[in-house]
Amino acid sequence: MEKKINQVSKSQKRDEMIKSAYDIFYKNGFHATGVDAIVDSTGISKRTLYKHFTSKEGLIIAAVNYYHEIMYRAIADYIEKSTLDQPVDKALLIFDFLAKLVDAGNLYGCFAMNAKTEYAHKAVEIEAACDVHTNALKGLIEKYLSEAKIKESESLAIQIMMLFEGAILRSKGTKNSLPIKLAKSAAKIICSQ
């Protein structure tokens, strides 16, 4: 019990740093953010940061993993909580989820996509952590398409993912969810084809 409290205490500092790193990296970019900015925002010492993470890169990987955990769960929950019964309709709820985020003011895009862009061809481990998120989302879509007995569900899932990622980028430009609604209607068409 006391041992458990200690373990929680350890991961509390670690988790606090990951969350703060996630927030700052998300809004400010990766190369543009120094470790000092994260240290200062938490009040946790730099020494402690480097006890938990071997490098800035390690902290970024942890932040990408954290983003995946909360975002994938939020999307999966959003679909499962819906009253829709057609699995294809459920799959396309990812667009509604995204529209809700954008309408709530999140214009920072996909954290994993941003990380992958900044570290393309430069940090294999970061890229791999980002791919986990994208592949999991593709898998989630594919699962619902398979439930609908759709043939070549993987190809269709990839096509939906491309519309989804394109919609993320475009909504950053328009600063509203209009392109997301267009992306969803395009996805509907290719699903019923």
Next chain:
Amino acid sequence: MEKKINQVSKSQKRDEMIKSAYDIFYKNGFHATGVDAIVDSTGISKRTLYKHFTSKEGLIIAAVNYYHEIMYRAIADYIEKSTLDQPVDKALLIFDFLAKLVDAGNLYGCFAMNAKTEYAHKAVEIEAACDVHTNALKGLIEKYLSEAKIKESESLAIQIMMLFEGAILRSKGTKNSLPIKLAKSAAKIICSQ
């Protein structure tokens, strides 16, 4: 004549720097590249760089403009040179163009998209230069859709652009042009709907 030579000489140095900056930024990222790397690659002095550009940001804007000039022209030419006569088929040649690039080994994505990601919410002028490219491409697609008397050609052009940009991202992951072919087939379906 001599005056012209001088003007050419002036812009030769400038152009050389823009091209070199474009190459290095494209492969190495923006924040990750110091101006010294560009200076060293050209043999042109730093002083001269800062006579032509007020800041690193100015050089990035020039590089984005340069990318737009060559890329938009290359895509427009690729379409115009084709023997296809259906305007919708012509519009969808952007996917073939992209597939050709990726098959030739370009896995660096869209230069403008990368720049916009790194400077989102941080450098309005860079973002604006990037938007010029994306909007021009959207306009090009829309032009061909209008020729085909397609109604709501703008919405359809946006949907195609989202597939296009999603395909760029996804092909970076697969390192091949397979997702681009999937994106094109999805675009075909929504065009014939």
Next chain:
DNA sequence: CAATAAGTAAACTGATCTGTTTACATTTTG
């Protein structure tokens, strides 16, 4: 109680960053 783990503060290293300055060379052009 004593060992151990986990923490803090702050100076420091050595590199790199953008941008400036000084001093000088070359070329163009009125």
Next chain:
DNA sequence: CAAAATGTAAACAGATCAGTTTACTTATTG
């Protein structure tokens, strides 16, 4: 020819970067 434009080389400024080190504090736990 002389002025103006264009260029080079290289040191420099001042900030910031990732990461380390030293010296000290606190809390947990066998």
